[in-house]
Amino acid sequence: MAGHGGRQMKVIALDFETANEQRSSPCSIGLAWIEDGQVARVEHHWIRPPGNRFARFNIAFHGIGPQDVEDADEWPDVLARLRPELEGALVLAHNASFDISVIRRSCEHYDVPAPGFDYLCTVQVARGVWPDLPSHKLNVVCGHLGVDFKHHDAAGDAYACGQVALAAMSLNSLGHVRDLPSHLGMSLGRLDHDGYTPSRAAAGPRRRYG
Template sequence: MNYVAIDFETANSSRASACSLAAITVENGKIVRSAYSLIQPPVLKFDYWNTKIHGITVDDVVDKPTFAELWDRIRPHLEEKIVIAHNASFDISVLRSMLNEYGLPHPAFRYACTVDIARRVWTDLDNYKLPTLAKRFSIDFEHHNALHDARTCAMIALLARADTKASSFLHLTDMMEIAVREF
C-alpha cells in the first residue's frame, strides 16, 4: 500500500485560501513520513466559522510561508503518486485552486476518496465522517487539525485494505469499485 494522504484547512469559503496542509506518506503499508505546515493564504481574510472550526487565525499564519513558497517541497510527494483524502473533492479543489492562484503547474497524480472507500467497506455505520471512523477504530484524533485528519485518512485506507485482504491500494479500489481519478 503506497499513497499520500492529504488534508487542507481554509481561511474562508474560497478554495484558494489554504491556511494549513498536512501530508502523510504510506509506503509498503506503513506510515513513513508526516509533514505539516501552516500556510499564509494569498489574502489574509479569515471567516469566523472557519476559525471556529480549525482554530487558525491571521496571527498564526502572518509570518508563515505561502503555498508557492512551499510548493517545491510538496510537489515531489504528490507527483506520479496516488493521493487520497477524506472528502477528496474538497481537498483536491483546494490544491487545484492554490496552484491556479499562484500560476503553478499541475502535477500528474491519481487520487481517490476515503469516504467512498469507507462507505463500501463498512456498510453498518450511521455516517462516514472522520470523527465517526476515528471513534470506530480507536484512532487518536483532533478533528480539523490537518495533520490528524490526514493521518486518520491514511489509517482508514490501511484498515480497509486489512479488512478486505486487498494486496494494494489499487486492488482495494478495484475490489470496491472506487473511482481513482486523474488530477
C-alpha cells in the same frame, strides 16, 4: 505496486484547512506517508492565504488565525517543496473533492501548474467497506476503528485518513491500498495540469476541466 512507476509508488494521505470561504485559501496542510502497510511519517506545513484573510467561521472550525500563518510561505512556495513528493503519487483524502479543489483553485489563483497524481477518496472507501455506519465522516469512521487523532487538525486528519485506507485494505485482505478501487468497484481520480477526473464509486469517469 503495479501501475505508474512500478510497485514503489508513493502513497500520501493529505488534508487541508482553509482560511475563508474560498477554496484558494489554504492555511494548513497535513501529509501522511504510507509505507509497508503503516503510516510511516506525518508532516505539517502552514500556508499564508491570499491577503492573510480569515473568516470567523473558519477560525471557529479549526482554531487557526492570521497570527499563526503571518510568517508562512504562500501556496506556490509550499507546493514547490511538496511537488517532488506529490508528482506520480497515489494521494488519499477524506472527502477528496474538497481537498483536490483546494489544490486546483490555489494553483489557478497563483497561475502555477497543478501536480500530477492519481487520487482516492476515503469517504467513498468507507461507504463501501462499512456501509452500516451512521455516518462516514472521518471522526465517526475512526471512532469505529479505534483510531485516536486530533480532528480538524490537518496533520491529524491526514494521519486518520491513511489509517482508514489501511484498515479497509487489511479487512479485505488486499496487498496494497491501490487495490481498493477495483475491489470496491471504484475508480481513481486524476489531477494534472490539463484538468481532473473525479474519483467515483463506479467506473467510467468523464474528464472535466476548469
